[in-house]
Amino acid sequence: MTTDTNLTRIDLERWILDFADQIIQQHLILSDLDAASGDADHGSNMERGMSALLKSVPDWDGAATPGEFLKDVGMHIVSSVGGSSGALYGTIFLRMARAVGGAPTISPGLLSDAFEAAAQGVSERGKVKQGDKTMFDALAPSVQTLKAKLKEEKSLSEALTSAATAAEAGRDATSDMVARKGKSSYARENSRGFIDPGAVSVAMLIRSAARTLA
Amino acid sequence: MKKFLNEPSAAVDDYVTGLVGAHREILEWDCTNRVLQRREDPPFPKVGLVGGGGSGCEPTHTGFVGYGMLDAAAPGQIFTSPVPNQIVAATRRANAGRGVLHIIKNFTGEVMNFGMAQEILYFEDIQVAQVVVNDDVSIPDDGETAGRRGLGATVLVEKIAGAAAEEGRELSEVLAVAQKVIGRSGTFAVGLSSCTPPARGKPVYELAETDMDLGIGISGEPGRERVPMANAREIARLMVNEVLSDLMPKDGGDLLMLVNGMGATPHHELYLLAGELAAAAEARGACVTRQLVGNFVTSLDQAGAAVTFLELDQELKDLWDAPVQTAALRWGR
Numbered sequence: 001m002t003t004d005t006n007l008t009r010i011d012l013e014r015w016i017l018d019f020a021d022q023i024i025q026q027h028l029i030l031s032d033l034d035a036a037s038g039d040a041d042h043g044s045n046m047e048r049g050m051s052a053l054l055k056s057v058p059d060w061d062g063a064a065t066p067g068e069f070l071k072d073v074g075m076h077i078v079s080s081v082g083g084s085s086g087a088l089y090g091t092i093f094l095r096m097a098r099a100v101g102g103a104p105t106i107s108p109g110l111l112s113d114a115f116e117a118a119a120q121g122v123s124e125r126g127k128v129k130q131g132d133k134t135m136f137d138a139l140a141p142s143v144q145t146l147k148a149k150l151k152e153e154k155s156l157s158e159a160l161t162s163a164a165t166a167a168e169a170g171r172d173a174t175s176d177m178v179a180r181k182g183k184s185s186y187a188r189e190n191s192r193g194f195i196d197p198g199a200v201s202v203a204m205l206i207r208s209a210a211r212t213l214a
Numbered sequence: 215m216k217k218f219l220n221e222p223s224a225a226v227d228d229y230v231t232g233l234v235g236a237h238r239e240i241l242e243w244d245c246t247n248r249v250l251q252r253r254e255d256p257p258f259p260k261v262g263l264v265g266g267g268g269s270g271c272e273p274t275h276t277g278f279v280g281y282g283m284l285d286a287a288a289p290g291q292i293f294t295s296p297v298p299n300q301i302v303a304a305t306r307r308a309n310a311g312r313g314v315l316h317i318i319k320n321f322t323g324e325v326m327n328f329g330m331a332q333e334i335l336y337f338e339d340i341q342v343a344q345v346v347v348n349d350d351v352s353i354p355d356d357g358e359t360a361g362r363r364g365l366g367a368t369v370l371v372e373k374i375a376g377a378a379a380e381e382g383r384e385l386s387e388v389l390a391v392a393q394k395v396i397g398r399s400g401t402f403a404v405g406l407s408s409c410t411p412p413a414r415g416k417p418v419y420e421l422a423e424t425d426m427d428l429g430i431g432i433s434g435e436p437g438r439e440r441v442p443m444a445n446a447r448e449i450a451r452l453m454v455n456e457v458l459s460d461l462m463p464k465d466g467g468d469l470l471m472l473v474n475g476m477g478a479t480p481h482h483e484l485y486l487l488a489g490e491l492a493a494a495a496e497a498r499g500a501c502v503t504r505q506l507v508g509n510f511v512t513s514l515d516q517a518g519a520a521v522t523f524l525e526l527d528q529e530l531k532d533l534w535d536a537p538v539q540t541a542a543l544r545w546g547r
Contacts, residue, residue, distance in 0.1 A: 035418050039293045039433040044413045048223070048291070078330065083268075083294040083323035087330055125326060178358075182322045183435050185359035190436070 005156040006105040009066045011213055016073055017057075019208040020050035023201065030201060036194035037179060037187035042085055046201055049081035049089070066106050070097035070114075084182055085198065088122055088135060092205075095121035108156040111213075112147050115163075119143045126181060133177035133184065133191065135198030142167035142206045157214030164203070164210040171199040215415045217515075222412040226269045226289055233276060237541040240280040247303035248296070250276050251286040255310075261379040261388045262286070262308025265317045265372055266301055267324050268293040270411065271432050274368060274511045275317075277542030283376035284308075284317075284540075292411050292514070293433035295323035301331035305340060313341035313385035315392060317371055319364025320348040321433070343385055345392040347371055349522060351400040351460040352429025352438050363431045366474045366522030367399040369510045370534075373543065377536035391533065395524060402456040403520035404449060405430035405437055407478065409513050428452075432476075432513045446483075450490035453521045458498055463525040469495060470504040470534060472522040477512035479519055484508065491521050504534060510542070 023030075023046045030043030053076050064072065074093030078086055099117035100106055106114070119139045123129065128136045145166035149159035172195065179191040182198075220228055230250060234243045242253045265275035266288030275287040285308035288296035301316070308314045318328045328344065335342050347364030355362065375392040383391075405427035408417040411434060418434040421427055426449070429438030444452070463469060473488040475481075488507045495502050503526065511520070524530065537546030 031414065035414075037435070039435050040411060040414055040418050041291075041293055045291070045294055079297050079299045081294075082290045082297045082327065084326055085323075086294075086297060087323065087326035090330070125329075126322070180358055181360055183360070183431070183433065186353060186363075186429075186431065186435060186438070188359070188438075 005214060006107050007066065007111060007213055008105050009064060009069045012066055012069055013060070015209050015212040016053070018212045019205050020054050022204045022208055023047060023050045026204070030197045033195060033197040033200060037184040037191040038197070039183050041083065042197040042201065045081050045083050045085050046089075049077050049086065052076065052080040065102055065104060067097045067100040067102055070100060084126065085201075088126055088198070091121040091125045092118040108150050108159065111156070112143070112150050115143045115146055128181050131177060132181045133174045133179040133196050134181050135196065135202040137174050137177070137196065138167040138170040138199035138202040138206070141170040155214065157210070160206070160210040160214055164207040167203040167206040171195060171203040174199045215410050215412075217410070217412060219412055222415070225412045226291060229269070229272070230276065230289065233541060240539065240541060244303065244307070248300045249286050249288055249304045249307055250279050251304070251307045252279055252281070252284075254281070256380070258382065259310035259312050260382060261312045261385045262305070262310060262314040263317060263372065263376055263379055264288070264301070264304045264308045264314055265368070266290065266296045266304065266328070267319055267321070268295055268433060270514045271511050273509070273542035275372070278369065278372050278540050280538070280540035281547060282380050282536060282538035282540070283372050283543065292413065295321065295327045298327050298330040298334060301328055302334050305331070305335055305342060306338075309340045313343065315375060315379070315385065315388055316342060316344040317368065317375070317392065318344055318346045319368055320346050320361050321363060322360050341385060343389045345371065345389065345396060347396055349396065349399045349401045350429075350431065351402050351457055365401040365403060365432060366472045366511050366520050367396060367401060367524065369472065369506075370399060370470065370522065370524050371395045373538060374530055374533040376538070377533040380536065391529070395530065398461070398530075399522055399524040400457040400461040401520050401522040402453050403430045403437070403476070403518060404428055404453060405476065405516060405518035407517040409434045409477065409516035411514060427518070430476075430513070430516070430518060432511055434513055434516065446487050446490050450487060450494045454491055454494040454498065457521060457523050458495065458500065461523055461525065463500055463523070465499045466501055468503045468526040468531065469500050470506070470524040470526050470530075471495065471502045472510065472524075473505070473507040474511050474520045474522065475509040476516040476518040476520070477509060478515045478517040481508065484519060487519055495523070504531070
């Protein structure tokens with residue numbers, strides 16, 4: 001495992017800003033996907049949260065540790081997004097913050113632990129498992145891949161790129177699934193044939209990490 | 215989309231401004247915390263009631279804040295649950311030292327955000343209990359979905375538990391009566407059109423002129439199945455059959471019937487349907503002794519209606535008849 005790629009708070013900021021940009025640019029697509037079997041608001045909810053987050057950039061504390069920064073992002077999302085996406089994305093960042101603790105920088109191993117904690121948090125908060133056609137179907141395989149690639153002593157860049165590809169494969173696989181959680185679950189068989197919007201935004205989150213964190 | 219609207223993103227704030235302006239004697243808007251609350255404190259400390267959920271279902275919950283119902287409501291964005299901070303602030307406002315009951319509709323986002331609020335409230339000196347309303351009989355209880363949604367019974371829970379709290383009952387007793395209402399009620403809804411969320415600007419889906427949508431919820435999502443449109447009598451029979459086959463009330467038992475419009479169906483049609491629903495229920499041996507007809511748990515501008523039946527007993531009947539004074543429901547005071 002490479003040790004010269006420890007991440008700083010600045011790296012995390014770059015990641016979050018990139019993710020926010022992606023969401024803002026593509027929120028209409030996310031809402032349209034949600035309209036297939038849900039209530040068509042995943043994109044507008046996430047867009048509202050990311051716009052609020054971008055507005056808060058001038059207040060970001062330059063002295064904050066990576067953990068404090070992740071916690072701020074989590075709290076911000078929880079208090080501006082609402083709905084299940086707010087609770088679940090909030091959980092992702094708050095659990096990552098908890099895993100990272102007070103560490104001044106984040107090693108690849110610690111990043112992988114943090115992502116694992118995030119996936120665990122989503123599974124608990126949403127009471128979901130793989131195959132339920134949710135964001136977890138993109139998140140879980142990407143975390144497994146990240147962990148495996150780092151164990152094979154691949155570089156962080158290579159590991160994150162593989163993780164993003166795994167997230168996208170997980171995202172695409174939701175198309176064949178029948179939703180068992182959230183409002184889409186009421187569409188039952190009719191939820192088949194559409195990609196889950198939460199899996200799409202999570203795949204964006206991981207792709208964004210691959211682009212900015214290594 | 216043609217709506218009375220300024221900025222779509224300000225739709226909820228602009229609605230609340232108008233609501234509070236029209237009912238100043240009852241309501242107060244805490245715009246910092248985004249909590250709608252009772253203006254007048256109760257004459258003595260009582261158990262507090264808090265409701266919250268996505269906006270777009272008005273008058274739920276904002277219209278039910280006041281004497282005999284909710285002490286505070288946390289309105290979310292359109293069809294999106296409120297955030298935990300709002301729920302925490304509403305709970306603090308509703309707390310008079312005797313505990314607070316959270317009335318939650320079984321929707322994933324709502325359950326999760328109330329759950330996160332409870333985790334935060336754990337650290338405060340406020341006793342919090344919760345009930346999850348799940349009266350939607352269109353969804354089988356088979357574990358393959360997010361479970362039965364909370365629909366029209368929410369109004370009945372808020373009214374009846376609200377009256378119990380107003381009588382000075384303890385939190386455990388208010389909780390028990392709320393659970394009793396949930397256990398004895400069922401709802402089935404029929405959609406005649408989709409709705410148009412302001413931020414989206416177009417309908418969520420298209421429904422053919424010749425079809426109706428069975429088993430819809432209250433946030434624009436499609437129903438369980440689409441079938442050819444029928445006349446009101448046939449639709450009423452179908453709706454009554456769905457609810458009463460699930461609820462199985464005792465023969466000759468007293469029922470409260472809520473006929474709830476989804477937002478775009480006029481009173482003319484709602485009362486027409488109510489007549490047919492009551493007749494269909496009575497044909498099955500039930501006795502409809504209380505009725506409420508109107509738009510109470512809506513889905514923006516969706517056309518359609520839902521029927522909720524609650525099997526009454528003397529306690530529930532007395533609490534239902536007790537005085538109430540809110541923007542959307544008012545009698546006996």
